[in-house]
Amino acid sequence: MKQILITAGGTAEKIDQVRSITNHSTGKLGSLIAEAFLAHGYQVDYLTTSTALRPVNQDGLALHFIQDTKELDETLTWLLQQKPYDAVIHSMAVSDFTPANSFSLEAFTEKINQELTKHSAPFTKEDVASLIEQTTAQETATKISSDTDYLFLVLKKTPKVIKKIKEIQPNTILVSFKLLVNVTQETLFEVAQESMAKNHGDYVLANDLTSIHVGSHTGYLIDKEGTLIGGAQTKADIAKLITDTLLDRRAD
Amino acid sequence: MKQILITAGGTAEKIDQVRSITNHSTGKLGSLIAEAFLAHGYQVDYLTTSTALRPVNQDGLALHFIQDTKELDETLTWLLQQKPYDAVIHSMAVSDFTPANSFSLEAFTEKINQELTKHSAPFTKEDVASLIEQTTAQETATKISSDTDYLFLVLKKTPKVIKKIKEIQPNTILVSFKLLVNVTQETLFEVAQESMAKNHGDYVLANDLTSIHVGSHTGYLIDKEGTLIGGAQTKADIAKLITDTLLDRRAD
Incomplete structure (x- = not known):
């Protein structure tokens, strides 16, 4: 069985019963990655929020909803303990603070x-x-x-939920995301690689908020040796870059 | 021309470029009120956020999008200065703080x-x-x-945007909303009436978060004399209560 775990959307930390601190993320990129894996016959566990965009293709898709980092932690841990994943693609924007x-x-x-x-x-x-x-x-x-x-x-x-992924499944392929705001490409690559190393990731998708616009989204995929696998200019191309890289790896 | 201005959804105040403080509101109730007025041939200016639910009926509907209280203030002021409204129904959950x-x-x-x-x-x-x-x-x-x-x-x-409504259009009918959390009905009615009086409102829809569930939503419509116009148990019934009250008033 080919199984993938994808997180997408942004967490919302309750301030009180009517207000939250939310991390912006439409969930669009995660949904495109999920659709690409579903099209290749994968089972996809999709961990997201009720307000984020979801994959259109429903065949092979299992949705799991969370709201805040605590629920993300619980659900992610539970899923990782249930079954082995070929890869975990952690694209969710997770709050650093609660x-x-x-x-x-x-x-x-x-x-x-x-x-x-x-x-x-x-x-x-x-x-x-x-x-x-x-x-x-x-x-x-x-x-x-x-x-x-x-x-x-x-x-x-908040506790760093991403650290648990490799702790529980050391053999899964972990793709993490690093979003910075208005930095040089050099800084972006450096910080993204540091963050990948800290979380024992295998790939990191590095992107800068100033290069994300309606209809365009610049992203770079870097592996743990620091090799730039490729760049992409739209969410669809980023999804394809990640999917192709993981599928090629499996085919090797 | 029969014209109504409706605000719906919840504001989001930016903390930085990737985080916001958001006020929870799906915009469902506002969209139902808009649909009821559209069905009666009204022109509806609908002021909302990009993530909130919108009326399905598009005929006679003009959408205006805002994100935070500052944009709400600007757009609301501009609209109120453009044309006279028969009524303003301010159901948006507006952040008290930024x-x-x-x-x-x-x-x-x-x-x-x-x-x-x-x-x-x-x-x-x-x-x-x-x-x-x-x-x-x-x-x-x-x-x-x-x-x-x-x-x-x-x-x-944040400045109280609602105060501007009657300042700019003293003759419009203002329906405001008051949401409290886990109070007695007596307190709810008292606080709702105080808030209506402060903003020179004509009606207030008083509701308590603990009486809002999936499929049910208890609300009470009170006029400025303190008379309880009616109660309702669902969002659809609240929308009907408000619409019927304003249409009856016009018919008198």
């Missing part, structure tokens, strides 16, 4: 002041650093008060 | 400490309050650093 706490400017100032009054002056730099850190790290159910001009939203780093 | 600045925990602490060293100790409560306020109010282009465990996102209050 809301941990929020304060109005007034409440934040009040909290810092409360702590300061427990100390005797003068305060050291370390006193201030430590109390800001304590205040920040108190995680509570975030509930936005609209009764303030300024609001502090404290975000904490 | 990103103004962001700091890593380290950068924030460093900034506060820099300011503290300019003062001689002991600091008063007011000193600390004032320097947190100064640091917060410095608006910069937000660029998220992922190189930190905790990130402070400073949000500032």
Whole structure:
């Protein structure tokens, strides 16, 4: 059985019951990659969000929906434990941060002041650093008060879900994505390769937001030896580049 | 000419080029209201986002797309200045806050400490309050650093766009929406009426998130005298309640 796992779309981290922090991604590129593999007779597990675009071809496709990085982590881990994948193509835009706490400017100032009054002056730099850190790290159910001009939203780093892929399936082929904003091609390639190495990826698709427009999308596929496999100018061509590279590899 | 302006969907405030704070709203209810008015021969200016659901009926419909509260403000103001509306139905979920600045925990602490060293100790409560306020109010282009465990996102209050509606067109009929989370019906009605009065609205549709589920949506229409016009249990019924109320009023 030829099996592929594809993630696509962007995560949404809840701030409260009516607001989220969302990572922009239409899911279009992931859906094109899925369609290409489906056309080659692969079974595709497609992990996405309810609002992202999906592959049109439904034959051989299994959809799995997630909303935030926590659900992504759970579903991805579960799928990787169920069956071996020929490849995992992780194109989802995953949030680096998730809301941990929020304060109005007034409440934040009040909290810092409360702590300061427990100390005797003068305060050291370390006193201030430590109390800001304590205040920040108190995680509570975030509930936005609209009764303030300024609001502090404290975000904490999310765990790197991508690291789990090779931990659970060391023999799968991992294709990761790196999106930067307005950098030189040299920097783009460097940062993309570093990120691939850190996650034990086999290929990385490097792209820059300033080269993504309606109808065009520049992307470069680089392998773990640092070889530029190829470049593409549209989402359809990027999908073809990735699919052809993985199918050729299998045919070798 | 019978003309209606409807806003629907939820705004998205950019944090940086790849992330936004979004207010959840599918736009379904707004699209049903639009369809009901279109069926009665109205011209509908429909102000929404690119990701929200839209009316199916296209005859008499003009779509206007916005992303954030600033664009909503501009487009709404422009439309209101162009032509008189029989009614404005403002169902869009509009963000109360927009990103103004962001700091890593380290950068924030460093900034506060820099300011503290300019003062001689002991600091008063007011000193600390004032320097947190100064640091917060410095608006910069937000660029998220992922190189930190905790990130402070400073949000500032957005202007109340809804207030402009009656300022520009005092004679239009304004229907506003009030969504609360898990409150008593008494509180819901009170808060909804206060909000209607503040914005010089004529009707308010009051609803509670805990009474909105797939296939059901409880809503109450209240007029500016505080009379409960009616209740409804689905989005289609809410759309009918609002449409019938406005059409009856016109017929009187």
